Amino acid sequence: MTTWQDFEQQAPDLAPLVRACFEAHKHHVLATVRKDGSPRVSGTEVAFLGADLTIGSMHGALKARDLQRDGRFALHAHPGDEAMKGGDAKLAGRAVELTDPVDLMAYEADYGDLPPGPYHAFRLELTEAVLTTVEDDQLVIRSWRPGEEARRMTRS
Numbered sequence: 572m573t574t575w576q577d578f579e580q581q582a583p584d585l586a587p588l589v590r591a592c593f594e595a596h597k598h599h600v601l602a603t604v605r606k607d608g609s610p611r612v613s614g615t616e617v618a619f620l621g622a623d624l625t626i627g628s629m630h631g632a633l634k635a636r637d638l639q640r641d642g643r644f645a646l647h648a649h650p651g652d653e654a655m656k657g658g659d660a661k662l663a664g665r666a667v668e669l670t671d672p673v674d675l676m677a678y679e680a681d682y683g684d685l686p687p688g689p690y691h692a693f694r695l696e697l698t699e700a701v702l703t704t705v706e707d708d709q710l711v712i713r714s715w716r717p718g719e720e721a722r723r724m725t726r727s
Contacts, residue, residue, distance in 0.1 A: 573664070573697045573717040576622035582700070582721040585713050589648075589702050592660035593617050593624075596649035601626065603637035603644055611637055617646070620681040623694045626666070627682070630689035638666040638693055646695070658704035666693040 579586040593599065601615040613634040618625045626646075628635035638644065642665040650659050669675055669692040678692050679685060702713045710726040 572667075574622045575619060575624040575695070575697065577717065578697050578700060578715065581717070581719075582715040585700065585702060585715055585721045588658065588713075589660045589662070589700050590619065592648040592650075592657050592702070594619075595657060596651060599649050600647040601634060601644060602646070603634050604641045605637060606640065615646070617695075618682055620678060624662075624697075625669075625678065625682075626693050626695065627685075628691040628693070629686075630691060632691070635668075635691040635693075639668060639691075642666045642693075642696075644695065655705075658702045661699075661701045661703075662695070662697055663699040664695055664697040666695055668693050 575586075575590075578589075597616055598614050599617060601613050603611045603613065605611045611633060613632075615626050615628070615634070618627070628638075644664060644666050646662045648660040651657075669678055675692065698717065700715045704711045704713075708727075711723065712726070713721060713723050715721040
């Protein structure tokens with residue numbers, strides 16, 4: 572399991588840049604795997620809670636059922652306007668539903684203003700982070716995978 576905190580420790584120059592992209596806007600795009608194996612794209616919000624990056628979902632939502640069945644996900648930060656200030660951030664990994672009462676109580680305490688009624692909450696375990704920016708008329712791609720050094724490559 573690779574938490575957000577693990578990412579911060581392993582890629583201290585990249586993680587804050589990726590986090591800034593996710594904190595710059597409220598809504599992001601989540602890709603999950605449907606029962607038939609095809610992709611599903613849904614809107615979502617993220618929360619950085621303790622060591623974890625989390626998402627929530629309305630109870631019984633299709634994206635939640637997808638993640639319960641197959642935790643693989645891709646998450647694309649809202650890129651903002653055409654300037655894409657701060658870059659274009661993407662994450663991939665596995666979502667693990669929080670079901671332990673102690674974990675859920677901590678989630679509720681950290682999250683703050685939860686909507687009424689039942690919900691699903693997922694901790695995102697990371698397998699990849701990518702940040703793409705344009706610098707000096709070059710495309711700069713920074714990437715990270717657990718246990719590896721962050722990489723940087725450029726394209727003209």
